[in-house]
Amino acid sequence: MSSTPSPDALLGPADVRELAAALGVRPTKQRGQNFVIDANTVRRIVRTAEVRPDDVVVEVGPGLGSLTLALLEVADRVTAVEIDDVLASALPATIAARMPERAGRFALVHSDAMHVTELPGPAPTALVANLPYNVAVPVLLHMLDTFPGIERTLVMVQSEVADRLAAAPGSKVYGVPSVKANWYAEVKRAGAIGRNVFWPAPNVDSGLVALTRRTEPVKTTASKSEVFAVVDAAFAQRRKTLRAALAGWAGSAAAAEAALVAAGVSPQARGESLTVEEFARIAENRQARPADSTDSSDTEESGLQ
Numbered sequence: 001m002s003s004t005p006s007p008d009a010l011l012g013p014a015d016v017r018e019l020a021a022a023l024g025v026r027p028t029k030q031r032g033q034n035f036v037i038d039a040n041t042v043r044r045i046v047r048t049a050e051v052r053p054d055d056v057v058v059e060v061g062p063g064l065g066s067l068t069l070a071l072l073e074v075a076d077r078v079t080a081v082e083i084d085d086v087l088a089s090a091l092p093a094t095i096a097a098r099m100p101e102r103a104g105r106f107a108l109v110h111s112d113a114m115h116v117t118e119l120p121g122p123a124p125t126a127l128v129a130n131l132p133y134n135v136a137v138p139v140l141l142h143m144l145d146t147f148p149g150i151e152r153t154l155v156m157v158q159s160e161v162a163d164r165l166a167a168a169p170g171s172k173v174y175g176v177p178s179v180k181a182n183w184y185a186e187v188k189r190a191g192a193i194g195r196n197v198f199w200p201a202p203n204v205d206s207g208l209v210a211l212t213r214r215t216e217p218v219k220t221t222a223s224k225s226e227v228f229a230v231v232d233a234a235f236a237q238r239r240k241t242l243r244a245a246l247a248g249w250a251g252s253a254a255a256a257e258a259a260l261v262a263a264g265v266s267p268q269a270r271g272e273s274l275t276v277e278e279f280a281r282i283a284e285n286r287q288a289r290p291a292d293s294t295d296s297s298d299t300e301e302s303g304l305q
Helices: 013-023 039-048 066-072 085-098 100-105 133-146 159-166 176-184 224-236 253-262 276-284
Strands: 056-060 077-082 106-110 126-130 152-158 185-193 206-213
Touching: 013 085, 039 066, 039 126, 039 152, 039 185, 039 206, 056 066, 056 133, 066 077, 066 085, 066 126, 077 085, 085 100, 085 106, 100 106, 126 133, 133 152, 133 159, 133 176, 133 206, 152 159, 152 185, 159 176, 159 185, 159 206, 176 185, 176 206, 176 224, 176 276, 224 276
Parallel strands: 056 077, 056 126, 077 106, 126 152
Antiparallel strands: 152 206, 185 206
C-alpha cells in the first residue's frame, strides 16, 4: 500500500467553495446536490462504514470528492459513479492534486448509477455514499442487486428515508423500502448527521443507514421479482387488509385469501405487519391464472409508502 496521505488532503469548507467556484458549479436541487464540507464528518462516515484496507469501495454521487478522498485514505480501491458532466470531469484532477500517492487506486465511472451494470477493476466489497435524496432508495436497491459482492453498505440519506429503510414490521413507517432492503441485507440506523456539515445546508436532517448483506438469501422458491410484486401490491393500498390489497395481484379477493391462508398469514393482516419471509411465502402460494400478464418489475422501488 502507498504511503499515508497528508492530513490536509481532505476538503474543508473553503476548499469546497473554491473548487465549486473554479468549476462554475452551483449545487442543484434537481440532483439533490448537497456537498459535505466537514472533514471530520467524512472520516466518521468511513469509520462507521468499517472500511478496511483490503476493501474495494464503490461510491455513488461523489460530487467534489469530499468523501472520496476520505475513502481513499483507508480503502484499497475506490470507484466513484458520477452523473454530472462537470463534476465527473473534474474529480480525477482533484484526486491527483490532493492525494497523488493514491490516484492509481481511484477510478471514475461517468454514468447514471441506475444504468451501471459493471465497474472497472475488482468487484466492489463495500458501498459508501452520500446519496441524493430524490433517488436514494432506487439507487441503493439497484446497486445491491447488481453487485452481489457488496458485503457492507453505509449510505447517508434524508432522515425520513433512513427511518423507512431501517423500520421493522409493525412500525408506522415500515413499507416498500424497508422490505426490499431487508431482502438483501440486515438494515439498521447508524447515526445522524447535522445540516451544518453541508453546503448548501439542506432543509432536512440526514441519517446514516448501515446494511450488512445476508449471509444466506431469503429461503424461498419465489423469485425476487415475484416477491417484490407482492410487496408493491400490499403497500399500494396499505390501509386495506391484505385480502383486499392483494386482490388485483392474485386475480380476486378469494384467490388472495387462498394464497394468504396457504402462506400462514391472516387475510385480515396488513402489509406493515409482515416480514420479508412472509411476503415470500405469499408469493410462493399464488395460483397461476389465465393470461397472467403481471409485470413484477422493480419500477416502484423508489416508493416511500
